[in-house]
Amino acid sequence: MEFAYDSRTVELRDKLSEFMDSHIYPAEAVFERELAGLDNRWAWDSSPTLHRLRGEARRRGLRNLFLPGENGAGLTNLQYAPLAEIAGRSPHLAPAVLNCAAPDTGNMEVLSLFGTPEQKARWLQPLLAGEIRSSFAMTEPEVASSDATNISTSIQRDGDDFVINGRKWWITGAMNPNAKIFIVMGKTEPDAERHRQQSMVLVPRDTPGVRVERAMHLLGYDDHEHGGHAELFFDEVRVPAANIISAEGDGFAIAQARLGPGRIHHCMRSIGLAERAPQLLCARADARVAFGKALSEQGVIRNWIAESRVKIDQLRLLTLKAAWNMDVNGNKAAHSDIQAIKIATPATVQWILDKAIQTHGAGGL
Numbered sequence: 001m002e003f004a005y006d007s008r009t010v011e012l013r014d015k016l017s018e019f020m021d022s023h024i025y026p027a028e029a030v031f032e033r034e035l036a037g038l039d040n041r042w043a044w045d046s047s048p049t050l051h052r053l054r055g056e057a058r059r060r061g062l063r064n065l066f067l068p069g070e071n072g073a074g075l076t077n078l079q080y081a082p083l084a085e086i087a088g089r090s091p092h093l094a095p096a097v098l099n100c101a102a103p104d105t106g107n108m109e110v111l112s113l114f115g116t117p118e119q120k121a122r123w124l125q126p127l128l129a130g131e132i133r134s135s136f137a138m139t140e141p142e143v144a145s146s147d148a149t150n151i152s153t154s155i156q157r158d159g160d161d162f163v164i165n166g167r168k169w170w171i172t173g174a175m176n177p178n179a180k181i182f183i184v185m186g187k188t189e190p191d192a193e194r195h196r197q198q199s200m201v202l203v204p205r206d207t208p209g210v211r212v213e214r215a216m217h218l219l220g221y222d223d224h225e226h227g228g229h230a231e232l233f234f235d236e237v238r239v240p241a242a243n244i245i246s247a248e249g250d251g252f253a254i255a256q257a258r259l260g261p262g263r264i265h266h267c268m269r270s271i272g273l274a275e276r277a278p279q280l281l282c283a284r285a286d287a288r289v290a291f292g293k294a295l296s297e298q299g300v301i302r303n304w305i306a307e308s309r310v311k312i313d314q315l316r317l318l319t320l321k322a323a324w325n326m327d328v329n330g331n332k333a334a335h336s337d338i339q340a341i342k343i344a345t346p347a348t349v350q351w352i353l354d355k356a357i358q359t360h361g362a363g364g365l
């Protein structure tokens with residue numbers, strides 16, 4: 001068993017860490033101010049800071065690290081995971097700057113794996129260049145969408161076109177006017193075997209019949225990050241048959257392929273965020289004096305710090321094991337490991353963030 005990162009990973013980690021220190025962290029507050037001042041609050045691609053930093057990341061060869069194969073950096077999951085973690089320390093800014101933000105990452109993977117040369121030229125290339133953004137429209141209010149076989153949006157063949165009718169919600173990024181392309185999942189063959197009924201089609205945002213109904217609120221907040229989450233209607237939306245991804249009936253398999261790596265990315269970014277929390281916690285606990293001594297000298301706080309350290313290391317090992325399993329045995333074989341990190345990471349990171357919030361008192365909120 002080898003626990004050390006390989007030389008390529010070490011080199012990229014050093015480069016990325018330096019970029020975070022010199023460019024990302026110092027720009028965070030400016031970026032938030034720019035977002036707050038936007039005329040269209042969803043159009044966060046128009047932030048000058050984001051634009052400037054994307055250029056710098058491109059010059060340094062730090063973009064699209066998430067994407068395996070010839071279209072991307074060609075890293076394995078195990079090589080990319082520690083880089084996603086570093087980006088996750090600044091979750092609003094760094095993934096967007098590095099063109100490694102959800103949901104575009106998953107969409108680019110789909111296009112890279114299953115797109116035709118025409119689809120790649122029209123949609124993947126501008127996505128890789130960071131010129132446009134995209135959304136993945138699967139979930140529906142009317143059906144339990146954790147079981148993707150339930151998806152009921154109709155995609156019907158009509159001559160050289162597909163006609164789409166349906167309603168989606170929680171579609172991340174779709175409020176952003178620069179999300180120019182939606183990957184829409186629906187049913188082309190309702191009578192086929194359960195896992196062969198679904199297909200995915202590419203629907204340009206400006207197609208007649210596509211309606212962005214409203215933004216969803218997340219625990220009462222407008223979630224600006226990555227262009228919000230939208231409710232969408234598709235009303236007699238007509239796209240060329242060439243917009244199908246792979247073939248009719250392949251939609252379920254594509255959805256499975258898309259979600260595996262995405263979970264690793266989410267978990268590693270969350271672990272990065274969790275790493276930052278104890279740093280802030282420690283600084284605050286050293287600086288704040290209550291009842292005659294620094295908070296950092298209180299046993300409870302010291303216990304939180306120690307537990308946070310141990311929990312983060314546990315999570316990272318579990319997530320890296322899942323990444324390794326995906327690389328060596330494939331996404332399907334790694335299914336249980338992927339489920340495990342999905343259970344462990346949000347709950348544990350939430351615990352760690354809560355302790356950092358508590359240590360900051362009311363300021364933590």
Ligand SMILES: Cc1cc2nc3c(=O)[nH]c(=O)nc-3n(C[C@H](O)[C@H](O)[C@H](O)COP(=O)(O)OP(=O)(O)OC[C@H]3O[C@@H](n4cnc5c(N)ncnc54)[C@H](O)[C@@H]3O)c2cc1C
Pocket residue numbers: 103135136137138139140143144145146147169170171172173218229
């Ligand atoms: C912030 C956010 C962003 C999102 N972004 C996107 C996006 O970009 N695109 C997109 O298509 N969707 C997106 N979603 C939707 C998300 O993928 C779905 O909410 C999720 O798949 C669950 O589907 P559902 O809401 O229909 O819940 P349901 O399927 O109705 O499930 C309800 C509950 O039942 C549980 N459950 C299901 N099966 C079982 C079982 N066998 N045993 C026990 N419990 C079970 C589920 O875990 C869930 O807790 C997003 C959601 C959120 C909150």
